[in-house]
Amino acid sequence: MLNSTWLGRVTFSDALALQEEIVARKTADPSAPDELLLLEHEPVYTIGRTPDQTSLRDPANLPHPVVQTNRGGQATYHGPGQLIGYPILDLRTRGQDLHRYLRGLEEVLIALLAEYGVAGERSPGFAVNICGDLAPFNAITPCGLAGVEMTSLSHECGREITVREAADRMKTHFGAYDCAKLAVSGE
Numbered sequence: 001m002l003n004s005t006w007l008g009r010v011t012f013s014d015a016l017a018l019q020e021e022i023v024a025r026k027t028a029d030p031s032a033p034d035e036l037l038l039l040e041h042e043p044v045y046t047i048g049r050t051p052d053q054t055s056l057r058d059p060a061n062l063p064h065p066v067v068q069t070n071r072g073g074q075a076t077y078h079g080p081g082q083l084i085g086y087p088i089l090d091l092r093t094r095g096q097d098l099h100r101y102l103r104g105l106e107e108v109l110i111a112l113l114a115e116y117g118v119a120g121e122r123s124p125g126f127a128v129n130i131c132g133d134l135a136p137f138n139a140i141t142p143c144g145l146a147g148v149e150m151t152s153l154s155h156e157c158g159r160e161i162t163v164r165e166a167a168d169r170m171k172t173h174f175g176a177y178d179c180a181k182l183a184v185s186g187e
């Protein structure tokens with residue numbers, strides 16, 4: 001069973017605390033439902049535990065706070081207008097294959113974009129710029145990928161799309177996607 005919840009705009013620290021609470025609940029009770037948290041963050045840069053933090057460019061002059069996380073990887077920006085998804089799933093029921101699961105997650109995002117007439121391609125991570133100001137990306141090298149230009153779904157579609165609209169559609173795609181089938185059959 002999967003519970004999908006739209007949280008609206010949430011600080012990074014509050015979202016992290018909620019994720020930790022859900023993980024603790026699922027650890028104590030393996031029958032607890034899987035969760036998909038959909039939200040926007042208040043403006044924040046995150047960076048993984050890598051010693052190379054050059055993707056922050058000029059850390060002393062960033063327009064928003066930086067949070068070091070326990071993930072790997074370089075800096076990224078999260079803020080208003082960006083759909084953030086935090087799936088909290090028991091992969092033991094999905095064949096315990098993280099890489100296969102991640103490919104499935106990418107397929108869900110590609111399907112969401114296709115619904116809007118935008119061709120998506122595989123890229124690590126689960127954050128989709130729906131609308132809003134993309135200028136904060138200019139202060140970093142997003143995910144350490146030099147020469148990458150950020151865009152938004154609204155820009156690509158030529159019309160305003162709200163994060164809530166995209167989140168509602170994401171719930172449908174994520175819920176319809178059979179991760180268990182993918183993990184077991186290897187499709």
